[in-house]
Amino acid sequence: MEYVVRLTRTLPAAAGVAALLLTAACGSGSGGSSATGLNPPDLKAPAKLGKTEGQVNLVAWAGYVEDGSNDPKVNWVGDFEKQTGCQVHSKVAASSDEMVKLMKTGEYDAVSASGDASLRLIASGDAAPVNTALVPNYKDVFSGLKKGAWNSVKGQMYGIPHGRGANLLMYNTEKVKPAPTSWSAVFDDAAKYKGHVTAYDSPIYIADAALYLRATRPELKIKNPYALDQKQFDASVALLKKQNADIGEYWSDYLKEISAFKSGDSVVGTSWQVIASLTAGEGAKIKAFVPKEGSTGWSDTWMVSAKAKHPNCAYKWLDWIVSPKVNAQVAEYFGEAPANSRACALTSDKNFCDTYHAADEGYWKNIAFWNTPIEQCLDGRTDVRCVPYAKWVQAWTEIKG
Incomplete structure (x- = not known):
């Protein structure tokens, strides 16, 4: 097919x-x-x-x-x-x-x-x-x-x-050891694979960082990765700016991601199931999964x-x-x-x-489907304004340098 x-x-x-x-x-x-x-x-x-x-x-x-x-x-x-x-x-x-x-x-x-x-x-x-x-x-x-x-x-x-x-964590099973279980592989531990980390090229990827921080920095009190107040947003952006130093390529073209994993230019990063299936089908030694923190996704x-x-x-x-x-x-x-x-x-x-x-359905309960960030916080908070998407766009440009 x-x-x-x-x-x-x-x-x-x-x-x-x-x-x-x-x-x-x-x-x-x-x-x-x-x-x-x-x-x-x-x-x-x-x-x-x-x-x-x-x-x-x-x-x-x-x-x-x-x-x-x-x-x-x-x-x-x-x-x-x-x-x-x-x-x-x-x-x-x-x-x-x-x-x-x-x-x-x-x-x-x-x-x-x-x-x-x-x-x-x-x-x-x-x-x-x-x-x-x-x-x-x-x-x-x-x-x-x-x-x-x-x-x-x-x-x-x-x-x-x-x-x-779902947006998955994909990794080269021969070069990424031990097998990762967390998004830390592309965030806090990304330096281990410096120059060979890949991430989805879109401002919405800020939500992936927020989802990781929801699990690893509970003091930020992130409930919804698309509903970030200024402090939560700044922390997510800071994490992505740090990650940028280890990124080899941001991807939006699935053919380029397949090629990068086949050649070894990329060994760990975000992907989709269809990309993982095609990459494995072309002989690359990869696995893709939803990490323990859950993931973002689309519907x-x-x-x-x-x-x-x-x-x-x-x-x-x-x-x-x-x-x-x-x-x-x-x-x-x-x-x-x-x-x-x-x-x-x-x-x-x-x-x-x-x-x-x-x-x-248990699998999908761990997926935070894409939504549009607006000032009216999507998590129901009324005592604070959330960062609207226009600011996400601006921040993404800064993140990528």
Whole structure:
């Protein structure tokens, strides 16, 4: 199976976008979610579906909307069009920032948003609440993907979960000994592998440092790695500046990471399961796992635009893309854990879901899924302001020098 991997899962680089979210999310105290402080516009989900409109316009990550044009053997759009009469028009987005901008145009009906984009779309009113009763396959979605901080507010879902993945610690088993059990291998102990440590190239990586400090420096009282007050944020940035001296390469292109581990240029660092599988498949002696502190990760959600011109076809697509057979196809092609619990029985690789821990909810409880840092602390604190994402962007530039 050929994998199509998203080369970047980055949050928006523009400070203005973070400011936009801040404006939408703050000052709503009692009315919003106790977890996020969000108070989205009062939009209503449809009570029932009507006649399909004949087409649907989608914004998606590469590999999510395949019609056979990239690979004749990979096509789950064709059958959808035949069964529903909804012709699919899709645009691939390279980043969450681009997804948000495209959805604001009102030209697209649905989007496959990662956690950072989904929160912004909810806060700004660009994404509508979803009536999950109109998506029959929703009932089979793993419980750990439902009503998350990144796809719901006060128990109201704003989309249909699509898939998920964890950020792993990958290491060369011949050069990194003893086998690591902690993220200390890339932080406090990184000097042991100076010049051969790799890290994900994105401001969101600051959350990885915060997650490590949550476990190793309890006096900082970090609860949520995406909700950092100034002291917590400064400590995370300081750790990453220290790590920078030992970094050989920051990566965003998975092919470069595979090459670096094969050549020995990198021996330890962050990775994804699909990268680990491909790297091992090319003969590199590696292992990848979630360290004892847990990890960060990502979860994607198909969301319907509040301005959708083809909402009925959009709902048909949401149900189709999370149906067992199609969800299995997407998961294998893309390289992620499927959202539908029945998809695992339909993957061509019968060990696929075990490898990706698809049904292991205990595994996912240790994953802090990406979210967008805002001044209204996502951990519920009201006595302090948290550092918004615009500051994360600035700090990342300083960290890398």
